[in-house]
Amino acid sequence: MSLPKRVVLVGPMGAGKSTIGRMLARELGYKFLDSDRIIEERCGANIPWIFDVEGEEGFRQRETAMLDELSTEHETVLATGGGAVMRSENHALLKKHSVVVYLRTSIDQQVERTRKDRNRPLLQNDDPEGVLRRLFAVRDPLYTELADIIMHTDRKSPRLVVRQLVNRI
Numbered sequence: 398m399s400l401p402k403r404v405v406l407v408g409p410m411g412a413g414k415s416t417i418g419r420m421l422a423r424e425l426g427y428k429f430l431d432s433d434r435i436i437e438e439r440c441g442a443n444i445p446w447i448f449d450v451e452g453e454e455g456f457r458q459r460e461t462a463m464l465d466e467l468s469t470e471h472e473t474v475l476a477t478g479g480g481a482v483m484r485s486e487n488h489a490l491l492k493k494h495s496v497v498v499y500l501r502t503s504i505d506q507q508v509e510r511t512r513k514d515r516n517r518p519l520l521q522n523d524d525p526e527g528v529l530r531r532l533f534a535v536r537d538p539l540y541t542e543l544a545d546i547i548m549h550t551d552r553k554s555p556r557l558v559v560r561q562l563v564n565r566i
């Protein structure tokens with residue numbers, strides 16, 4: 398069996414991309430990278446600050462530059478931000494040398510897993526569930542189109558998702 402150079406995880410906020418990515422990397426003997434965390438490290442500021450000062454557009458520019466830089470990494474599992482699919486130029490960067498895995502997650506689970514989260518600027522309002530619903534309607538077709546593997550995560554432990562992924566990659 399030959400492993401892909403990269404495994405790229407896409408999906409909405411609360412899909413478990415970071416948790417599953419870290420565990421999957423350990424299982425495959427790969428390095429784990431999280432594009433949001435690297436953007437924060439490079440910028441010396443957290444994502445809410447970047448959105449506040451540079452706007453969502455500023456964040457998206459940083460995100461595209463980061464996906465470009467990380468597209469040449471080998472033996473890595475990459476967790477992406479939920480909006481990484483929103484720019485069409487990112488699609489080729491996400492697909493480069495990689496198996497793209499869509500962690501498909503219901504709105505209920507997204508709401509549950511992002512409750513009380515302060516680090517996601519798009520959800521800091523009166524109706525985070527409504528936002529998650531609207532984003533899902535737009536993004537689910539994009540995640541689906543990009544994906545080589547669609548993995549449902551509802552009612553599954555991260556450990557089970559990882560075990561099922563290892564069998565399919």
Ligand code: S3P
Pocket residue numbers: 408409410411414433444477478479480481516517518519
């Ligand atoms: C975003 C998702 C976040 C982060 C930023 C924007 C989005 O990442 O990139 O807050 O547009 O869905 P997670 O999916 O890891 O929460």
